[in-house]
Amino acid sequence: MPITDPEKKQLAQKARLHMKICFYCGARNSIDATRCRKCHNSYLRLKNRTLGIKK
Numbered sequence: 103m104p105i106t107d108p109e110k111k112q113l114a115q116k117a118r119l120h121m122k123i124c125f126y127c128g129a130r131n132s133i134d135a136t137r138c139r140k141c142h143n144s145y146l147r148l149k150n151r152t153l154g155i156k157k
């Protein structure tokens with residue numbers, strides 16, 4: 103079922119994109135995480151792509 107509410111859609115996309123990805127193991131971490139929750143690596147990258155990318 104497609105989301106028709108543009109506000110909700112934007113919110114959902116933001117929630118999905120605003121996270122950090124561990125360079126080492128690729129685990130998703132929260133946006134305010136400083137270390138990976140899986141391997142405790144501090145080398146996290148911000149997953150913040152432009153909105154509208156379909157996955």
Ligand SMILES: [Zn+2]
Nearest residue numbers: 124127138141
């Ligand atoms: Zn990790």
